[in-house]
Amino acid sequence: MTIEVKNLTKTFKNNEEENKVLDNLNITFEDNKFICLLGHSGCGKTTLLRLIGGLDKPTSGEILQDGKPIKGPSTDRGFIFQQYSLFPWMTVFDNVMFSLKVRGDNDEESRRRVEAYLQGVGLEDSKNLYPYQLSGGMQQRVALIRTMINHPNTVLMDEPFSALDMLTKHDLQEKLLDSLGKYNTILFVTHDVSEATFLADQIVVMGRHGGEVKDVIDIDMPHPRKRNDPKLLAIQDKISEYL
Structure with a gap:
């Protein structure tokens, strides 16, 4: 499902102060892609993902899924959080x-x-x-x-492997890639450049403030990929120039 972000602004209020996390953001996420949102902590990645998931509401602007406004959570969009979020009594x-x-x-x-x-x-x-x-x-x-x-047609993932050791992280990354054919779109938040290049078909590099999009990088390489592939390392170098 195509997701369109139009003139999106999200402001949080803290006492009398306002923090504008996203400022008039415009971007389109196309079908059938694994897309990584990459950037520093606090750049608006998770805020954008929660808005797409319908968990929060924008201050202004809108998000469309196949031309229809996202008003709240939906079974069409699955969300995997950074915390494990399991029911402890089950x-x-x-x-x-x-x-x-x-x-x-x-x-x-x-x-x-x-x-x-x-x-x-x-x-x-x-x-x-x-x-x-x-x-x-x-x-x-x-x-x-x-x-x-x-x-779900779209899977939203908020740094799901960030708390794991490297070997476990690599194992789960590969298990995730094995399941890709079942889903139209995956939006995956990360601040790990090597993780993004290993997983993604497309990387959206975000600036430090306001949800600015510094670049959109397409990776036309099939899976499985080798983590030390020179092409991936070159892309990582390019991304590092923005961060």
């Missing part, structure tokens, strides 16, 4: 199953789907554990499949 299986239950799917076929997704990320033997019994990487795998099992 097992791994029940956390994933909950995502189907809210849509009215609670039959045996739904349970088999959950089993298959857990197996796909190596958690089939952990299905009866609770979140406190899992490592950070395991918790984020649960959060990942809980969103993706509903096949």
